[in-house]
Amino acid sequence: MARLATTSDAFNAVAEPQRRQILDLLAQGERSVNEIAALLELKQPQVSKHLRVLREVGLVAMREAGQQRLYRLQGEGLKPIHDWVKPFEHLWRERFDRLADYLKELQTQEKEK
Template sequence: MDITTFSALAEPNRFRIVELLLTGPLTVGEIASRLELRQPQASKHLKVLLEAGLVEAEVDANRRNYRLCMEPLQAIDAWLDSYRAVWTERFDNLENYLQKLQSEDNK
């Protein structure tokens, strides 16, 4: 997993672009319009997302269609998976503790 992915997603507009692209490919103009950005701003954000490997562009005549690349997001999910095991264990321990307290209160 690459820290570049987190850096790219840390900026709110880039995060919103990634969310938009979940539904399918869009042009710069469509992205700019939906996020109420100027086209140069959207292009700047897309460049960062391209460099981070989060999106790719497909050239169609004079238009570029941007689509989401799932590999970096899958890498984040795999990284988080190791933490999920810790969280699950801690929640299980908390649940056991609460059940123990509850059974003591019922005595």
């Protein structure tokens, strides 16, 4: 089966770890390409390519401020990922609740010894 282009959707775009790191930085606020490159210790052209992919799938927006281009997270672009993950939330909450109950039971048994 042929692999989809990274610009086809948000899932493919965030499959790349460096793009997820860029999204993490942009979740903290607007940043320039050079700032992102410095913080992630990447070369500017590499960051620019990642930002282009993120823009094409709607995860990042860009605005010009003088000669600088500033990038920010587009939260709406993450909605397909959120919608896909949402049904699993109940499953994990249930498992963590059961784990918490089991740990309490172990603590109670330990105190009784």
